[in-house]
Amino acid sequence: MSGDLIRVSEIFGPTIQGEGVLIGQPTVFVRTGGCDYRCSWCDSLHAVESAYRDTWTAMSVPDIWAEVERLSGKSPLMVSLSGGNPAIQPLGPLIEHGKRRGYRFALETQGSLARDWFSSLDVLVLSPKPPSSGMEYDRQTLVDCTARAGEGPRVVLKFVVFDEADYAFARSVSAGFPQLSVYLQPGNHTPPPPDAEDFPIDVEGIMGRMHWLIDRVMADRWFAATVLPQLHVLLWGNRRGV
Ligand SMILES: C[S@@+](CC[C@H](N)C(=O)[O-])C[C@H]1O[C@@H](n2cnc3c(N)ncnc32)[C@H](O)[C@@H]1O
Ligand SMILES: Nc1nc2[nH]cc(C(=O)O)c2c(=O)[nH]1
């Protein structure tokens, strides 16, 4: 059975994964609509704000799968489930459907909602939100996410860092999960408004923050951390669907 419908904002690719542990890998993105957070600097508000819900489509697993196969030419690759918060959607049947066809699945989530189907993923990216986002951190839900993932996926932490307080947050949260790899990325301080297909970007500003972040990590001898820019943002700016 295909199960319940999934609320989809956009499906795009193949492109390279621009962030974190899978950076550079050919990927098709399935971006779901709806989020339980409202980060001050969210770069995907078109998939978050309810004002845009008429641009989201309730899709069945076969409908989504037809689009993934069309985009990938039926050659299996990594499918990244992002959003909004994709953990809101019933994604278990989609993951099972794709895995039977040789595709692999990564999920990007803030870690606020834990699901049993996390155990079916290949990669679970937990991205707890730092102080600059304006959101509250709940360690327990993050623990629940790792517990539901179990021995299934590779689980990693990814932090957006804008300032010293965000950096301190990344340090202290990571210390509580010594078994997880840590990825740090500089924040983009000019994210696109939700109604923009494109929007000017301050690459120099982001690179300044990237330099500062590298200096900060080296000064602390935090050699377990990996520091990466959002590669797709450097290549294509704030363009949507890349
Ligand atoms: C749009 S979110 C969707 C998935 C999930 N809601 C989350 O936040 O992890 C995908 C990734 O983009 C990151 N992100 C969002 N806005 C950003 C910005 N302005 N600068 C850098 N990274 C950003 C998030 O932290 C997250 O790691
Ligand atoms: N190329 C590319 N890489 C990404 N990594 C995370 C993305 C996201 O918005 O979740 C994203 C995205 O939108 N595009």
Ligand code: SF4
């Ligand atoms: S949790 Fe993710 S999608 Fe939701 S508002 Fe924050 S960055 Fe955007």
Ligand SMILES: [Mg+2]
């Ligand atoms: Mg993005």
